[in-house]
Amino acid sequence: MSGLIFLLVIMVVFAFTRYFILPKIFSKDSKKLKKYAEEAYNDLDTFYNSGNEHSKELIKNSIIGMAKEGNDIAIKFCEDKGWDIGLKN
Secondary structure, three states, X not given: OOHHXXXXXXXXXXXXXXXXXXXXXXXXXXXXXXXXXXXXXXXXXXXXXXXXXXXXXXXXXXXXXXXXXXXXXXXXXXXXXXXXXXXXX
């Protein structure tokens, strides 16, 4: 795996890590939490769109993995992209 692809995958993981920590700091109804969730989604979109085809596939697989673990932002991103994550009954 090239250094750039590895860096992109790390950046995706970082974008979601802060989303998992924030609910412990802010109320779920907090405007700040909603703002940070929106920023995490936008970061994810930026990371995904900045990659080449190979890195996009790696990032896509990482995002789908996070969605399967229940990450709300990843689930929304997958739905918006039309990716099947296998959560529907």
